[in-house]
Amino acid sequence: MTLQSAKQTQSATDQQAILRPTPRQQMIVRIKMHYSLQIGASILIAMILMAIFASFLVPHDPYAQDLSNRLVDPIWGSTGTWDHPLGTDSLGRDYLSRLIYGSRIALMIGFSAMLISGVIGTILGVAAGYFGGRVDAVISFIILNRLSLPVTLVALAVVSVVGSSLEVVVVVLGLLIWDRFAVVLRSATLQVRNMEYVAAAEVLGASFPRIIFKDILPNISNHLIVVATLEMAHAILLEAALSFLGMGVQPPLPSWGLMVSEARDFMFFKPWMITVPGVALFLLVLAINLLGDGIRDVTTPEGRN
Amino acid sequence: MTDVAETILSIEGLSIALPVGGDRSFAVEDIDIKINSGEILCIVGESGSGKSVTSFATMGLLPKILNPSAGRIMFEGRDLLTLPEKARKELRGDRMAMIFQEPMSALNPCYTVGNQIEEVFKKHRRMSASQRRSQLLRLLEEVKLPDPERIRSAYPHQLSGGQRQRIMIAMALALDPKLLIADEPTTALDVTTQAQILNLIKQLKSAHSAGIMFVTHDFGVVAEIADRVVVMQHGRIVEQGSADEILNRPQHPYTKVLIAAVPRKSGQAGRSIEDNPVALLANNVTKTFHTPGNLFTKGRTVHAVKEASFTVRRGETLGIVGESGSGKTTLVRCLIRLIDPDSGEIEINGIDFAGLNRDTLREHRKDIQIVFQDPYGSLNPRRTVGDLIIEGPVNFGVPRAEALQRARELLKIVRLDPDCMDRYPAQFSGGQRQRICIARALAVEPKVLIADEAVSALDVSVQKEVLALINEIRDSFGLTVLFITHDLRVAAQICDNIIVMKDGEIVERGDVNKVFGAPEHDYTKSLLDAEPGKDWVIPEFEDNTSV
Amino acid sequence: MLMFAIKRLGLALLVTFTVSIISFSLVRMTGDVATAIAGEGATEADIEIVRQQYGLDRPLSVQYIEWSGKILHGDLGQSLFFQRPVSEILAEKLPVTLTLGLLALGFAVSLAIPLGVLAAVKPNSLIDRISLIIAVLGQAMPTFWFALVMMVVFGVILRWLPVSGSDTLAHFVMPAIALGYYATPAIMRLTRAGMLDVLSSDYIRTARAKGLDTHVILFKHALRNAVIPVVSLAAVQLGFMLGGSIIVESIFSIQGVGHLALISIERADFPVIQGIVLVLAVFYIFLTLLADILNGWLDPRIRIS
């Protein structure tokens, strides 16, 4: 071998390196190998489809009551019929139809509250992480204040003041649960901000919004998505809890939390009445969490070998 | 060295398989190594050559995914590879010991160093507490740690890197092992500390009869301490022999490439730049950092840069050298206003750069650009190469199409395929990324280019190419280069003038021949003196300039 | 040290101040407090008398200044409903909630840390998968629903555990599990991640190079380092549990702060709500401080400069 051939060996490895998969290709491979992400995504997509096409799927009007036909058992019970596969509730409304419509409310509240809190939390977190110094001190103080306020208690108090409705619940939750966005994105931004590519962009004359949108946000987006899923799940659980305590969304809206709450009078005698909406709630939150975990796994920062 | 060398360790035909889907099928393949008592065997090679895997396989510390698939490792008459784990545990720390690369992280932060050394006694010997204690103090003395009583009860983070590496050595020597494995033990240390540790290891070789397997990538270190040398590439041994043979009369082309790539001091002397106009002027630049305390400790104030003043002329390469913590990185970050200096003036092409406010600063940013040390962290992984390179021109108002055209040219200049514009940084090797960084910096046609340890993370052969590229670009673009490095040989090879920094102060300046040839300041002297392998005259090969 | 302590105290006071304003304005929006005090069926004249008696006819700012002035003297005011000092009522109820919170935390920690450690020691093993399932289920399980299901199964059907009250430790078993289960996943994940991190660290390699036994490596070298971030999380979780015990306390009729908060919201007993929000906020601040001290104790890098 000559020196020349040794040098070719070197450039040969360089050529080989260029053929490495792109980050996106890597991610697709990882998604294909990640079963819990697939399960979560499938359940969630199914729920979303259920919510979108609820009006075509329901066997009955979810609000149509029939007091003479109340508390019918589901098909596996003694008085069950195929007319009401999951039976009827205490006002004689079809349980399955209410369950299906309930997915709309859960998803709507989860998504909207997450959106509100996401906007607040992201702005605060990114600002704190990017600017540091006094901005960080002030925002950290705001976060500390927020964390020291007990969420459920404050939500209950506010809802009891303003009066409970779908919109109120969404806004109250959105205004309360931004803390994790802020905390996580603050540290993620801090980390990215200290990366040399941000310094490089700064040196290359990139303006501050350009750095935020081109360098910071794309690189913290995986954190953002993960927190978003967590908070969406959190918001759904909180709404259910508020509705359970009677201070969430209002009847006759078929919120799953409200359904559990209304079914409590029968929980010792007709346990399926709390089981069915509880399991639906559980599955939805589970799906969102699995999706979030999966996203975290498949988007672990590329670039390091 | 005794005349009758006893073979302590003999690696015979060892192959270690890599998991399926890797770059190659074996981490190391069919290697044979012998280590005799009382000798230092250096295993040298670039990253990925399999040198560390060999040392870990010997120690029995391979990660679970790596499995020896063939061969034997004979130690004290037994094949380590077939030995049950329990028996290997008995050997580790007792008959064989290891020193690692990162003294910062190799010690448990939660326990005192004394505690961590005594563990070795507890595990392998029945000793009373007082015996352990006196042994401990003896060891700390042997590795020349001052005030052993105090050091004993110190936590790792209270010690310096060098002290920690001494603790690691004391721990390794605790039971007088037959085999000592050192995996790049000085790479993370400053040059003066490195010299002390190498010195210590040399002394230990004579005091103990142990055989030492010393893994390194640095031919200077090899020249300093090796008795015999093994050169590895891509998991295979390409050449082995005595230190003298390998260093001065290498046979294998790869060894020659490596040695040829070792930077030497005879680089740039004699270029005339004295008459060129001043491109950059720094006057009394000062920067102080305050670290806040916590519940238990006080805050601290660090004077990172103290009144630094110097000038650089157009076309000049100014080297700024110093050990870690000397303030050189803070200084350049002040120069490009990534950090605002507390006081002082900075003039670039006659513009008062330090005095610019945020808005006007942006307009003048294009005059001074920087290439960072970490080729991984300095490229946004979410943007394509093309996007990254046109970032600067677009920011300064160049139309996108024009910027893209220019980016293709720049890629050619840094010897990358212009068709890789749509690829992401993750798809490139370290050296390639550093070229991308250079292309990006050049895209805005700067007057001054700062290379902040730009080659220190690269293997020597790649380092050499990048250094050559920087010189070439400096000449063809008429750039002024500030070259920041801790490696004196690199500085000597590429720079016209040198500034030596220590504790935030410039202690010496002058042209490269003067600073390295006739240093005035004691610190510069000690730096030069500490340079490993300084007595080795690097052989020249005919066609090395073409590399 | 002294400066830091002063700063920390100042921060705590500042948070207390903002929280006090928030909680004050929060409950004062609760419509006319006088109606609530006078009770269901009171005449308009009764309500007017109450309004004057309690000074509710004065401007809010005057009322706030008076209230905060009293707080500085440790006086949280009188409960409108009980006509007793709020501090006295809280002193009665806090121990119950603290017991519940500590037991819940104890449950969470004693489940999460061993599982997290085992999962990290044998990644991708059966135990890792089981603990992952426990974590995923725990995050998705609505607390109120879980509590109801436990009550039906263990309280009514199996009759293993008492259904409500707080007389004996047996009474706390179900509530503590219901409350603690939600915190388990977070602690477990952090333990697992921390442990994985630590196990791949250089000093564990050093420990192995010394030939140390596995249990020494795991329990002496790895666990202590892995548990440091868990301590902060656990302290914060305890804070959240105290604030989040509303639902669990209401379901299991535990006479703690959570239940007091809920009924006080229903009764618009604003001095009590203010007091609870304030006390919980101070508690939270105190817990973060405690976490810092514990971390300093565990981690000499923090303790000694």
Added chain:
Amino acid sequence: MNYRKYALTGAALMGLTVLSAPASAGKADDTLKIGLRAELQNMDAYFNTDRVGIIVARHVWDNLLYRDPADFSYKPALAKSYKWVDDVTLEFELRKGIKFHNGEVFDADDVVYTLNFVSNPENKVKNQRNVSWIKNAEKIDPYRVRIHLKKPFPAALDFIAGPLPIYPNEYYAKVGPEGMNAKPIGTGLYRVVSVEPGKEMVFEKNPDYFAESPKGQPSIGKLVFRTIPDTNTAVAELMTGGIDWLWKLSRDQGDNLKSNPNLVVTGGGTMRIGYLQMDAAGRSGDHPLKDVRVRRAIAHAINRKAIVDHLLPQGANVVNPACYPKQMGCTNDVTSYAYDPKKAKALLAEAGYPDGFSIPFDAYRNRNFAEAMIGDLRTVGIKTELRFNKYAPTRDNVSAGKSTMNFMTWGSYSINDISAITSHFFKKGPSDLARDDDVAKWLEAGDTSVDPAVRNENYTKALKKIADQAYWLSLWNYAYVYAFNKDLDFTPTADEIPRFFTARWK
């Protein structure tokens, strides 16, 4: 025993060792455990407004008189006899030989002190309505007192027998309301053993209770009042023997518990009525309910009978007039609106709302009843935005004229007179959403007259107009469901005051 073992196992799982399961309640240890929803704000009967407070007061203290729940007659209690001296003076002769729980002897000083203390506004007793009619009390001799009224007040005896227990003067003077809250002392059938606010109150039989008492003698040795705010938790406790007695259950809970062989489920109607109030005067702004046809449509749309039949317990009935039919001055001879959605739709179309409209709807309790009404309204095209809130904000909304339509309840303070309900809502006070001058005038005439004929005539006119104009739709009267241990002999009374002193073990 089993239970205890498992409880120990459960606790051991959590690493706990100290544990003791509660003793089993019931006949065996002569302890009646009573489940109550609400927490008592203050043990002093004059400083709480709770139903629980009234129940406690009946057990711990005695009044001068006692009203028999069976025939509503006034029987002498602490007083041996009473007489009206004139319109504004009542004289009582007191029994001798009665002692308070702390040994203090009962005499005229106790009566005088108690009544003068509570009637003094400065002492700020909670329910001024109960005492504001008293001018003062005067001691004639050690066992004779006179009560002077501010003005003629026919209901005085009702109050004397109801919310005015007699306190020991020396003790009360010494400890005041705080002391009475901490350790209540009375002459009553039960004395207070311990009070853990919000958790439980324990009472034990008073062995020295005076023999002549119209309340009889206590039978059960120990009463434990446990606060269990959540109904379903309380039901669970009842099913598992944690408590022996529970009331105010929903109809479904009662029906379901009937299958439990260890329990007796019973119930009966009360005076409390539910009503739908509509903002006919337009105080909350311009809206369809100002049109009488719309109000009548709503009245026809709601299937009150179905709700009563399917959701309310036995003893509840559909009510038509704006009062409880058995109340003095009330009449059933008013327009009644039968369930007729077609007619409702026709009326809506006639009023110009063939496609219905949307309207806010305030409510504060019985969410399921509200929901059922919402469903009925939806059928005829009226969409409602339910604003379900706590009592206080809901009532504030109504008083402030911000409520368009609300579903609330009224218990008339258990007063058997129409003035306690109809006059409250239709005399242009803050709660009046009709603002009808005629109605207000007739009611005033009825309220100020002592002649039953005049009263009846005026009240009937008012009630007829209210019903005709559908200012307010009376829905039903409430009924309570009681469930208790089958070993217990307990009789519910119509006045919503359970009397545990008459209960005994079978």
